[in-house]
Amino acid sequence: MTVEETGVLVCGGGPAGMMLGLLLARAGIEVTVLEKHGDFLRDFRGDTVHPATIRLMDELGLGAAFRALPQSRLGNLSLPAPDGTLVTLGDFGTLPAPYDHVAMVPQWDLLDLLAKAAGEEPGFSLRMETEATALVRDGNRVAGVRYRTSGGREGEIRAELTVGCDGRHSLLRREAKLTPREFPVPFDVWWFRLPRPPAERGAPAGLTPVALGSELLLCLPRPDYYQVAYLTTKGSDARLRREGIERFRARVARLRPDFADRVDQLASMDDVHVLDVKLNRLRRWYRDGLLLIGDAAHAMSPAGGVGINLAIQDAVAAATLLAGPLRRHSVTVADLAAVQRRRQPPTVIIQGAQRLLQRVMFATRPTDRRSGPPRALLLLLNAFPGLRAIPARFVGFGPRPEHAPAFARRSHRLTRP
Incomplete structure (x- = not known):
């Protein structure tokens, strides 16, 4: 069996994995991303790119290339009232331009863009059709993974840090015996x-x-x-x-x-x-040598379309907090815990809002009457129209938006996807 080494091993080439790979590579850290599929082409993935992520693309110097991708814009978030009229719940027009909308971008185009940008960094490697099959341990510490390619070749990659970005059915999470807390979804x-x-x-x-x-x-x-x-x-x-x-x-x-x-x-x-909609989160996102982020740490309901953006925010926080320790080759459990401390509060807040929205809009109703938001909410929005800016900002930027770290920022130089 071939045994290889890398600095950081990222398992999963979704939004969190590709963003983390790009950022760490720009920090001068050797990083390898494993993606089990041969391309990023899959239907009905999370394709809503929110203002916080659009702003992040600008900070990374990828704004022009991002806007060149095929996309459409979502306007205001409205809810139907019982009388058939529409009530604007979130007015994205209140947000600062050019971050005043949600972009609908095919996820495969976004991932291709991130992969191309990361590929310009000398320490970055993306290995398609390569799936992690088991964790490698050195005593109690996670030291990498075993993998298998689509052609059946098996090997082992050892790393200073392994990051699980392998989704809500995460193999790395299961291997590490980390069990999420499940919340009911109707x-x-x-x-x-x-x-x-x-x-x-x-x-x-x-x-x-x-x-x-x-x-x-x-x-x-x-x-x-x-x-x-x-x-x-359900x-x-x-x-x-x-x-x-x-x-x-x-x-x-x-x-x-x-x-x-x-x-x-x-x-x-x-x-x-x-x-099959899931809503869950881990109590602990890490083991020694292993960190889980994105859906591997917290599966989100599709309510609000925030999953992709929350995963990307996790990646930005992880890169910002861990780049220094990784450069010094001194990542500790305390460093990994710091990532969870930063990202767990916004996760809890957003999941709480999703659970509330489920009760208001998505729970089973026994009648055939057209339903809508609570009457008290309608009265409040009509009396104070300015309140519509609050849901727009909450959905668009979240309770703790992340900015690109200084080491990852570039001018707008990549203009084509």
């Missing part, structure tokens, strides 16, 4: 695409869920199609698939009559992809 999500004709493209589209009884539909506009989320009672996948595509089309058209002319684009239930 719904699952079924993702699918519907056409977006040219007449419906152009101006930023608002983010407005439509609720009816125990069902909810949310549309995310893409340049030439809608990414649609259908939400209903554990309903088998029943929906038994009912078949005709019944599912009828459900969609009932919630959005304006989509009745295009639901036949769903040929079968194979075009509908279920997400």
